[in-house]
Amino acid sequence: MLISEAARVTGLTPKMIRHYEDLGLLNSERAANGYRVYQTRDLDTLLFIVRAKDLGFNLADIQQLTSLWRDEQRPSSEVKQLAQSHIKTLESRAALLLDMAAKLRVLAEQCQGDHQPDCPILDGLEGSHCSVHGSRN
Structure with missing residues (x-):
């Protein structure tokens, strides 16, 4: 083929x-x-x-x-070790994504979502009124 x-x-x-x-x-x-x-x-x-x-x-x-x-x-032990290492990596990534979602959720909840220009989401990304703190990744 x-x-x-x-x-x-x-x-x-x-x-x-x-x-x-x-x-x-x-x-x-x-x-x-x-x-x-x-x-x-x-x-x-x-x-x-x-x-x-x-x-x-x-x-x-x-x-x-x-x-x-x-x-x-x-030896299947090599395969298992590789898989277990990858599981840890995936779990770390998942935790990071959940943390990111939680921080963004806080910003979104603060936003009125109306016709006014004030937007806590943009302010949070800018850093001027961010109520969500954390380390930069």
Whole structure:
């Protein structure tokens, strides 16, 4: 199958598939005419990458996961450690997002939302009347 069909099946763009090949995550074969040809194992790899990205893994982690996935002698402890580390990262990001939402909620509750130009949201972003304090991230 050619790259356009592989892209359709996986939901990726041809450019992204080529990028994954450049990173060494995928090694497609070449036809006599020089076109990339994708086999079932290539599609399995691409779908593995898509699922890992859907779980928020970055490319370095995906490279490691792909390597572990291909290694039938891998210790599952390495996979679990990587997953647990990623869970901590996701939980930290979630806490940060919840904190950001809470701070913005306070500003939004202070805003009358009427025809007057006074806006605590903009004032808060400017810093002049911010009742929401916190460190800059």
